[in-house]
Amino acid sequence: MRVSIDKSSIKGKVFAPPSKSYTHRAVTLAALSKESTVRRPLISADTLATVRASEMFGASVERNEDRLIIHGINGKPNVPDDIIDAANSGTTLRFMTAVAALTDGITVLTGDTSLRTRPNGPLLEVLNQLGVKACSTRGNERAPLVVKGGLKGQDVSIDGSISSQFISALLITCPLAENSTTLSITGKLKSRPYVDVTLEMLELAGIKVHVDDSNGTRFIIPGKQKYDFKDYTVPGDFSSASYLLAAAAMISGSEVTVKNLFPSKQGDKVIIEILRQMGADITWDKKAGNVTVRGGRQLKATTFDAGATPDLVPTVAVLAAVAEGTSRIVNAEHVRYKETDRLQALATELPKLGVDLKEERDSLTITGGKLHGASVHGWDDHRIVMALSIAGMFAGNTTVDTTEAVSISYPDFFKDMRSLGAKIEDISEE
Ligand SMILES: O=C(O)C1=C[C@@H](OP(=O)(O)O)[C@@H](O)[C@H](O)C1
Ligand SMILES: C=C(OP(=O)(O)O)C(=O)O
Structure with missing residues (x-):
């Protein structure tokens, strides 16, 4: 799709x-x-x-x-x-x-x-x-x-x-x-x-x-232990939330609260720190589990070590693409072993939207600037599709394919984005 x-x-x-x-x-x-x-x-x-x-x-x-x-x-x-x-x-x-x-x-x-x-x-x-x-x-x-x-x-x-x-x-x-x-x-x-x-x-x-x-x-x-797992409630996902938080931070006029985000061992909660460092207006009420982002501030470049949190690379690459200055995503070779080689996928697709990007074996160097719309390929990879979609919400006039891939980790991604007012329409494959 x-x-x-x-x-x-x-x-x-x-x-x-x-x-x-x-x-x-x-x-x-x-x-x-x-x-x-x-x-x-x-x-x-x-x-x-x-x-x-x-x-x-x-x-x-x-x-x-x-x-x-x-x-x-x-x-x-x-x-x-x-x-x-x-x-x-x-x-x-x-x-x-x-x-x-x-x-x-x-x-x-x-x-x-x-x-x-x-x-x-x-x-x-x-x-x-x-x-x-x-x-x-x-x-x-x-x-x-x-x-x-x-x-x-x-x-x-x-x-x-x-x-x-x-x-x-x-x-x-x-x-x-x-x-x-x-x-x-x-x-x-x-x-x-x-x-x-x-x-x-x-x-x-x-x-x-x-x-x-x-x-x-x-x-x-x-050895010889016994499992006794009983009653458990699954917490909210910071990797999935990263697309909502990043979109709100990038796009002026946005104001979004993502609920069900409590402190957790998930490494990807660092997205909150990354957005703060990049200059976003973001607050985390840890007791209530609410993260609120108000868009409109010009984001600044960052250096992101992806060693511990590889799933944030597509999100941070898009943030870097709209930030002022040159960002580096380093220590990221393992991001090549995911559903796709995500460094290669980003290095192929983001330049189609006007992004200045250099790919090395374990890093991306991205100089932020003005994005323009384009037809981009989602590589059948949920995180590439979601990252390109938020880039499209910033740039406008963009199409993304293989969007069914969001079913892997965030089946309601487009539904949630539309409920927040995103202008996203399904179009048939030509
Ligand atoms: O254990 C897990 O739940 C995961 C570990 C990470 O993979 P790697 O350990 O292969 O980097 C991450 O990228 C993946 O999305 C989920
Ligand atoms: C890499 C991922 O998951 P898995 O390794 O389970 O396919 C992911 O969700 O980005």
């Missing part, structure tokens, strides 16, 4: 959608427990892939108004009757590859054309050291993956510079191994806050993991 977008200021109040990362973890931990309720989950294409995979391992999931009631497998997943399709979701593929290591048989996992290009090498390597037989059918570390269960537990090291999801996946499954595991991270750990989110959720599920060093890069995980 394609949308046409006119210059639009936005005004009003809107709820942040529920967190994708917390929903994936809540469903996975509930599936490994006996019986749990997950309230206000994100229902999106990615989280539904985790629900389906959990069902294939033997959990049953009832959807009831705004909650999921999950009858779990109490630590022992079945061998799935069919292959597991993680669709577009890296989190699902990595978490469920590790869950497959707990079965008594063989599991095959795959995904869509995008997911089948994403790396899994470090996870496969460590699973093999832990007594599992895990490989890529094509021998290239990409899905389809084949996993023969038999997770034992022992001392292993894993490269943390490609994806934190490998570490989260092992933290979730190693507590169910026969023996204890010591997991040491080598290389510079990227996306650290997502590991902290995993540790927070494991604690809620009654699982013990000892963080063994001051950098938080060695974990001692006792």
